[in-house]
Amino acid sequence: MEFCVTSLLRDKGFKVTPQRLAIYNALAATKAHPSAEMIYNELQPIYPTMSLATVYKTIEILKELDLVQVLNVGEDSFRYDADTTNHPHVRCMCCGRVDDLHGVDAADFVGKVAAQTDYTITGQQFYFYGTCPECQRKASTPS
Amino acid sequence: MEFCVTSLLRDKGFKVTPQRLAIYNALAATKAHPSAEMIYNELQPIYPTMSLATVYKTIEILKELDLVQVLNVGEDSFRYDADTTNHPHVRCMCCGRVDDLHGVDAADFVGKVAAQTDYTITGQQFYFYGTCPECQRKASTPS
DNA sequence: CTATGTGCAAAATGTTTGCAGACGA
DNA sequence: TCGTCTGCAAACATTTTGCACATAG
Numbered sequence: 119m120e121f122c123v124t125s126l127l128r129d130k131g132f133k134v135t136p137q138r139l140a141i142y143n144a145l146a147a148t149k150a151h152p153s154a155e156m157i158y159n160e161l162q163p164i165y166p167t168m169s170l171a172t173v174y175k176t177i178e179i180l181k182e183l184d185l186v187q188v189l190n191v192g193e194d195s196f197r198y199d200a201d202t203t204n205h206p207h208v209r210c211m212c213c214g215r216v217d218d219l220h221g222v223d224a225a226d227f228v229g230k231v232a233a234q235t236d237y238t239i240t241g242q243q244f245y246f247y248g249t250c251p252e253c254q255r256k257a258s259t260p261s
Numbered sequence: 262m263e264f265c266v267t268s269l270l271r272d273k274g275f276k277v278t279p280q281r282l283a284i285y286n287a288l289a290a291t292k293a294h295p296s297a298e299m300i301y302n303e304l305q306p307i308y309p310t311m312s313l314a315t316v317y318k319t320i321e322i323l324k325e326l327d328l329v330q331v332l333n334v335g336e337d338s339f340r341y342d343a344d345t346t347n348h349p350h351v352r353c354m355c356c357g358r359v360d361d362l363h364g365v366d367a368a369d370f371v372g373k374v375a376a377q378t379d380y381t382i383t384g385q386q387f388y389f390y391g392t393c394p395e396c397q398r399k400a401s402t403p404s
Numbered sequence: 405c406t407a408t409g410t411g412c413a414a415a416a417t418g419t420t421t422g423c424a425g426a427c428g429a
Numbered sequence: 430t431c432g433t434c435t436g437c438a439a440a441c442a443t444t445t446t447g448c449a450c451a452t453a454g
Contacts, residue, residue: 133408133453154444169411174444190333192386194419195443208380222377227370231389234365237351239391243335246374248382276428276433297419312436317419337444338418 126183137168141176145186145200151207151216153195191216191245206244212253219246269326280311284319288329288343294350294359296338334359334388349387355396362389 123142127134144157152160154173161168177198180186189197191209197216199207206219224244232239249257266285270277287300295303297316304311320341323329332340334352340359342350349362367387375382392400 128454131408135409135453137410167411170443171412171445172410175409188335190335192331192333206374208378208382210380211383217378217380219374219378222370222374224370227365227367231349231362231365235351235360235362235389236394237353237360237389237391238397239351239389240354241390243388243390245333245386245388246378246380246382247384247386248380251379254381271429274433278428278434280435310436313418314420314437315435318434321420 123185126185127179130183132179137165137172138176138179140165140168141173142180142185142200145180145198149218151189151197151199153193153197155195157198189216189245190243192247204242206246208246208248208250210250210253211247212249212257215250217250219244266328269328270322273326275322280308280315281319281322283308283311284316285323285328285343288323288341292361294332294340294342296336296340298338300341332359332388333386335390347385349389351389351391351393353393353396354390355392355400358393360393362387 123139124134127138132138140161141157144160145152150156154170154177158168158170158173161173177186180198181188184202186198186200187202189199189207191197191207193214199218201218204224206222206224207216208219209216224242228239228242231242266282267277270281275281283304284300287303288295293299297313297320301311301313301316304316320329323341324331327345329341329343330345332342332350334340334350336357342361344361347367349365349367350359351362352359367385371382371385374385
């Protein structure tokens, strides 16, 4: 996996730096869909001198290499996902966490939409909003 | 229509001001899903003294009254839609315009998703990306 | 050794806030 | 008249940029 990123970077003429690997690995290792700042905070203990600008610049490259996708869940910042398969996401309106929704077939729906519009559809993004299991539990058993 | 907004504002204890009516009317009169700045620019000729802050504050109220919904098409700013029915949107990756996608039944798809997750689903937002008819035409007949 | 990358600080962008004067009810 | 609203400017948060030094190849 790490080898893969290394060669992908090199192939496109990008240099392989510890920061770039660390940022990609942090993204690949989590399902939390972190924002730039969350990645930065997570890497602070390991790379105390790394700057937020480096996180942004690296994400830009990772996007170019199709190694991450960008999420726009309605917050004031973007989130990033190293799983670049096209899957829907859910955001908990209570605690703010964002989860994947795998295993739902959207092809029918996308097909119907594509048939209804004059646009040429090249991609889509589905966001669901609700309450996650933990927040449901918290809500039903008040302290 | 205008009467309706007036009384909705009054009912909730908000004052009815020309700026608020103008902002809502501007939103209700267009299908372009303008951002705060686009609304501001559109109203400049008629209300030259109006500030962007007023646009933002008014939109906040309109959201509270469920008179507008917020769109997050992946740009760096939000867009607003006075059509509060839950319908998908398409964004042209070429010219940036955002259009409605009415007449597509999402109930099946939403139902499948809701059945697959432990979240309680309370809402959703579908964004499609592609090329609008005009940009397709432009692309096929280069100057 | 050279070109690119990093880290810092400053800038840019979009949005929010505080406050004095204006205005709707 | 009174309380809220407006408009301005300043504050804020997120992301981008410029540049000197560091480092991968």
